[in-house]
Amino acid sequence: MGLLNIKNLTFKYKDKEVFNKLNLNIRKGSFTTIFGNNNSGKTTLVKLIMGLETSTNIYFEDKMINQENRQKIGVVWSNPSVMFMGNTVLEEISFPNYNQKDVLSIASELNIANALNKSISELTENEEYLVALATALIRKPKLLIFDGTLANFSHRYLKSLTKKGITIINFTTDPDEILLGTYTIFLNEGKVYFQGSLNRILNNLNKLEEFFGMPFIIELSEKLMFYDLIDKPYTSMQRLINDLWIAE
Amino acid sequence: MDSRVIGIIDNKKYAEDIYLNVKLFFLETGCSLKKIKQSLILAGLDISILNKNYFELSSSEQTKIRIAKALLSKEVHLINPTKNIDSKSKQNLVKIIKLMKLRYNKSVVIISRDTDFLHQVADYIIVMIGDNIVTEGPKYKIFTDEELLKKYKIKMPTIIYFSKLVQKKKNINIGFRDDINDLMKDIYRYVRKGE
Numbered sequence: 001m002g003l004l005n006i007k008n009l010t011f012k013y014k015d016k017e018v019f020n021k022l023n024l025n026i027r028k029g030s031f032t033t034i035f036g037n038n039n040s041g042k043t044t045l046v047k048l049i050m051g052l053e054t055s056t057n058i059y060f061e062d063k064m065i066n067q068e069n070r071q072k073i074g075v076v077w078s079n080p081s082v083m084f085m086g087n088t089v090l091e092e093i094s095f096p097n098y099n100q101k102d103v104l105s106i107a108s109e110l111n112i113a114n115a116l117n118k119s120i121s122e123l124t125e126n127e128e129y130l131v132a133l134a135t136a137l138i139r140k141p142k143l144l145i146f147d148g149t150l151a152n153f154s155h156r157y158l159k160s161l162t163k164k165g166i167t168i169i170n171f172t173t174d175p176d177e178i179l180l181g182t183y184t185i186f187l188n189e190g191k192v193y194f195q196g197s198l199n200r201i202l203n204n205l206n207k208l209e210e211f212f213g214m215p216f217i218i219e220l221s222e223k224l225m226f227y228d229l230i231d232k233p234y235t236s237m238q239r240l241i242n243d244l245w246i247a248e
Numbered sequence: 249m250d251s252r253v254i255g256i257i258d259n260k261k262y263a264e265d266i267y268l269n270v271k272l273f274f275l276e277t278g279c280s281l282k283k284i285k286q287s288l289i290l291a292g293l294d295i296s297i298l299n300k301n302y303f304e305l306s307s308s309e310q311t312k313i314r315i316a317k318a319l320l321s322k323e324v325h326l327i328n329p330t331k332n333i334d335s336k337s338k339q340n341l342v343k344i345i346k347l348m349k350l351r352y353n354k355s356v357v358i359i360s361r362d363t364d365f366l367h368q369v370a371d372y373i374i375v376m377i378g379d380n381i382v383t384e385g386p387k388y389k390i391f392t393d394e395e396l397l398k399k400y401k402i403k404m405p406t407i408i409y410f411s412k413l414v415q416k417k418k419n420i421n422i423g424f425r426d427d428i429n430d431l432m433k434d435i436y437r438y439v440r441k442g443e
Contacts, residue, residue: 014304036334037334037335037336037337038306038308038309038332038333038334038337039306039308039309043306043307078307078332079307081261123261124259124260124261125259125260125261126259126401128261148307148332173308173332173333173334173335174335175335176406212335213334213335213336213338213339216406216407216410216428219428220410220428220431220432223428223429223432224432224435227432227436229435229436229439237409237410237413238413238417241410241413241414241417241418242417244435244439245414245418245420245439
């Protein structure tokens with residue numbers, strides 16, 4: 001079964017219906033992109049998963065999600081400083097009671113060990129995101145969620161996290177990030193419009209482009225296909241360039 | 249005076265203005281309701297947003313009302329205008345900025361780290377660290393300088409990266425563009441020529 005399961009979720013925010021019987025499954029060990037335009041419900045979904053809004057239709061490891069199993073989920077929110085509670089970086093990462101050794105370990109991994117004594121208000125935007133990631137990772141999560149914040153971290157590092165067994169969900173509006181994950185779920189107006197692996201996406205571009213922007217390389221591929229310079233869409237720039245100029 | 253679009257890349261954090269309600273947020277500009285409504289529509293918002301409270305807004309709506317407010321000034325100042333907005337809205341924003349520059353002759357200053365976006369709309373780039381300008385120049389000069397970008401941890405615009413990769417892999421110079429359709433024409437011309 002999936003690591004995270006959403007079954008028939010219906011949710012209204014004030015008078016507006018955000019989700020109507022939404023069904024969504026996140027496979028364990030996957031790097032899933034949840035791609036949606038503005039107001040498709042992305043942030044609301046993160047809030048529901050993390051308990052900032054109530055729902056009974058969300059399951060984590062086959063059990064209904066609650067205060068306890070939520071401890072195994074880390075989130076990097078889009079406005080991390082709003083969530084910060086400590087005065088210094090050290091305080092923030094150790095909250096509520098992680099020991100110094102663990103804090104130093106994760107801070108070193110993220111290259112912010114020398115910022116531990118810095119005041120939260122002194123941090124650059126990039127440092128803020130690294131601190132936010134540190135606070136999420138120190139709890140050794142099984143699931144890591146990014147709410148529009150993936151661009152602040154190196155792809156190589158993120159892939160190393162999945163190799164360690166952490167399942168990643170990336171909520172985003174950036175089409176290029178579709179190329180990073182193993183699976184993409186397209187959300188439109190509170191419903192799953194389409195989902196699949198990169199290959200499946202490439203075979204359904206016409207259907208998707210009606211509502212969603214596409215990565216640069218795919219957009220370029222389509223234009224090249226129109227002029228008969230290539231015969232299929234590419235996801236790798238290197239391969240595209242290789243094949244395009246085969247005879248020099 | 250030639251109007252132009254200046255992009256500023258810096259590492260500062262910007263506190264965002266918040267007001268209790270959206271109408272108040274706009275009335276501060278001193279513009280007529282008619283102009284405010286026009287600006288909202290340009291920014292891709294429904295005029296009913298005027299009746300909402302700031303905290304009811306989604307993150308993309310918060311960004312868009314700031315864009316709408318900035319459009320009402322003679323000199324348009326935008327701070328992180330692509331934060332939390334989707335690709336269709338971004339395309340719309342590119343059009344609006346070009347409109348401001350070419351049709352309304354307004355000067356536009358954009359502070360952003362979104363280099364793909366800046367490359368599409370800006371003419372000139374200024375890079376700042378804290379309050380200091382560390383380098384500046386026409387956008388093609390800045391965005392094609394690999395060492396500079398690496399030094400200041402600035403992401404090279406994808407469309408420039410593509411041309412660079414062609415140069416490296418095939419030793420062919422197809423030139424640098426800011427629009428994918430123009431790039432397409434360059435590629436087509438070159439590949440056809442080589443046949």
